[in-house]
Amino acid sequence: MILNNAEQPLSPAVKRCVDNLQSPNPRLRSRAAAELGELQAPEALPFLIQSLKDDVNTYVRSAAAESLGHVGGAEAIFPLMDALRDSSSFVRRAAAIALGQLQAKESQVVLLQLLEDPNFYVRRAAINAIGKLGVPDLGKVLLPLLETDDQRIRRTVITSLRRLRTLEAVPRLVEILEEYVHSPSPRDLPVVKTLVIALGELQTQEVAPVLIRVLRGYVGVRSVAAMALGQVGDHRAGPVLVESLADPSTSLRLAALKSLGNLGYVEAAPDVRRMLSFVDPRVRRVAAHAAGKLKDHEAFPILVFMAREDSSPLVRPAAVEALTSLGDEQALEPLLALVADNNAYLRASLAFALCALDDGSPAVRQALERLAQDKVEHVAAATRQALQDRRNRSQPQPPATPASSSACAANQRETSWLRRLFQRG
Numbered sequence: 001m002i003l004n005n006a007e008q009p010l011s012p013a014v015k016r017c018v019d020n021l022q023s024p025n026p027r028l029r030s031r032a033a034a035e036l037g038e039l040q041a042p043e044a045l046p047f048l049i050q051s052l053k054d055d056v057n058t059y060v061r062s063a064a065a066e067s068l069g070h071v072g073g074a075e076a077i078f079p080l081m082d083a084l085r086d087s088s089s090f091v092r093r094a095a096a097i098a099l100g101q102l103q104a105k106e107s108q109v110v111l112l113q114l115l116e117d118p119n120f121y122v123r124r125a126a127i128n129a130i131g132k133l134g135v136p137d138l139g140k141v142l143l144p145l146l147e148t149d150d151q152r153i154r155r156t157v158i159t160s161l162r163r164l165r166t167l168e169a170v171p172r173l174v175e176i177l178e179e180y181v182h183s184p185s186p187r188d189l190p191v192v193k194t195l196v197i198a199l200g201e202l203q204t205q206e207v208a209p210v211l212i213r214v215l216r217g218y219v220g221v222r223s224v225a226a227m228a229l230g231q232v233g234d235h236r237a238g239p240v241l242v243e244s245l246a247d248p249s250t251s252l253r254l255a256a257l258k259s260l261g262n263l264g265y266v267e268a269a270p271d272v273r274r275m276l277s278f279v280d281p282r283v284r285r286v287a288a289h290a291a292g293k294l295k296d297h298e299a300f301p302i303l304v305f306m307a308r309e310d311s312s313p314l315v316r317p318a319a320v321e322a323l324t325s326l327g328d329e330q331a332l333e334p335l336l337a338l339v340a341d342n343n344a345y346l347r348a349s350l351a352f353a354l355c356a357l358d359d360g361s362p363a364v365r366q367a368l369e370r371l372a373q374d375k376v377e378h379v380a381a382a383t384r385q386a387l388q389d390r391r392n393r394s395q396p397q398p399p400a401t402p403a404s405s406s407a408c409a410a411n412q413r414e415t416s417w418l419r420r421l422f423q424r425g
Contacts, residue, residue, distance in 0.1 A: 037067025069098025131160025200228025230259025
């Protein structure tokens with residue numbers, strides 16, 4: 001290994017790239033800069049910064065800027081801000097993208113200045129980067145850019161407004177979507193999708209009527225609109241989502257089922273129940289989750305049958321999760337009978353179900369002990385996590401703070417691999 005200026009050791013792979021940054025061949029230097037970004041090696045920062053500042057080749061400087069965005073580090077921010085004044089639009093664009101990736105709030109002023117750049121791609125990169133900075137007030141600056149005739153710029157502005165959660169933009173976004181719905185065109189499809197996603201994530205109920213119209217009639221965006229309605233949380237969407245369960249489009253059925261569950265639209269329980277016997281296993285799986293969220297106790301015997309007998313290895317664990325959501329202790333007996341099942345995903349889901357429904361019986365304790373020693377590591381790990389979660393629930397919890405809530409959400413994202421797997425697709 002060799003040492004860099006900060007006396008940090010360089011691995012062989014990083015050393016090879018650093019050496020190649022000095023090559024007389026610009027292609028080799030460019031590739032070396034790109035590879036350092038792929039390696040995400042912090043010890044390479046000073047070499048990438050030097051290439052960004054001093055290399056005579058546009059493509060090498062551009063690759064260095066891009067890699068600094070991947071590697072990260074506060075020391076990269078000001079050199080990247082300087083690169084926004086580079087004579088090459090390629091370098092300016094790469095530097096703007098990198099600053100967005102780094103969420104460098106220090107760069108907001110220079111990125112705003114870049115909105116006047118003569119190059120289209122640089123301006124678009126600046127808009128995108130501004131949306132990633134996490135500075136809500138910047139949304140107001142981007143609002144006027146919605147009035148552009150360029151669909152690509154408009155899409156980027158909408159995405160940035162969504163990321164910044166600029167609620168002041170909602171009325172205008174609704175108006176724009178209304179215009180597209182009034183005169184639909186295939187060429188508008190990308191921007192319409194972007195609008196629908198943004199309105200769903202901004203979660204204001206005033207958007208429900210226009211999203212319902214999209215769901216009922218804008219081909220190519222109906223599934224996206226169904227998902228957005230589930231995020232908005234307006235029960236006016238319930239009837240049209242139920243209608244969508246009869247649509248021939250599988251993607252629309254799946255989106256409608258997910259949203260009905262998210263809405264807690266209990267009136268849909270009989271319709272969701274019918275989907276539990278649908279021929280497509282993807283539909284059965286999502287219908288099981290929806291039935292659980294809707295607390296449909298009439299689906300109990302169907303879910304027990306699915307947990308035992310369904311032909312899909314991923315539908316069965318979903319049925320177990322749905323039974324857990326119902327919270328009915330009568331599920332314990334049929335679930336205990338599955339502890340030795342050959343389906344490892346099912347056994348992993350059983351751990352959480354048994355901990356949630358535990359009536360304190362020796363049978364449940366023995367089943368959990370067996371699962372904790374399962375030969376399949378992810379089953380044993382899921383059981384340990386389920387037991388830890390139960391212990392945490394049994395202890396008094398301090399009042400929640402914003403920081404602790406964020407940490408809890410991050411921990412759930414990190415540990416709930418099984419739920420992510422079952423909800424995928």
